Amino acid sequence: MSETTTAPEPAPKKRTEWNAVAAVIAALIGLLALGVSGYTAMLQREQVRAEVWPYLQPAITIAQDSMAISLENKGVGPALVGGLRVHVDGQPQRNWPDVFDALGLSDLRDTRASTINGIVIARGETIQQIGFDDAADFQRVLGQYPRMALVLCYCSTLGDCWLLDQRERLPEHRRTQIDACPASGPDEFIDNERVPPGMAGDG
Known part of the structure; x- marks a missing residue:
């Protein structure tokens, strides 16, 4: 089967x-x-x-009625100044009278000045750091101006910060973006100590 x-x-x-x-x-x-x-x-x-990007730039301004060493905001947003140092011949100075003494211009100690450190500079605004009415005095300061160097920290309204250091020889190295402005130290420039009452922030 x-x-x-x-x-x-x-x-x-x-x-x-x-x-x-x-x-x-x-x-x-x-x-x-x-x-x-x-x-x-x-x-x-x-x-x-x-x-809101700010761009602060030192400038020499000469107008019909005034001559000044100024600071301009050429950016598109406000700049919050978070730190300022001024050096003469590489040495930090505390205020404008000290600057004029270091430049050998002690007779200009009473030159009018505006507060820069700690203020907000609007877009397109120019602030006179020190202003002159006398052309001869202005020329004397301009002759010594190369001995001065500004170290400035400023931030945007979003907290982006930049350090402008005129001590750097190469222009491309003078402005760098940083995380935050350094804390105030013994070299901090206190420019509002030179400002007469009622003139703070006068541009």
């Missing part, structure tokens, strides 16, 4: 786990959306930073 052979049954087809695939796709879409959102937020922040 012959035996009847039975063909083996085909293996069951593997079922695609559609729920798992859908979960993976959803996760990928979520990651993509998160990345796009983060990139968009970064672009928006960069745009806002550009819109």
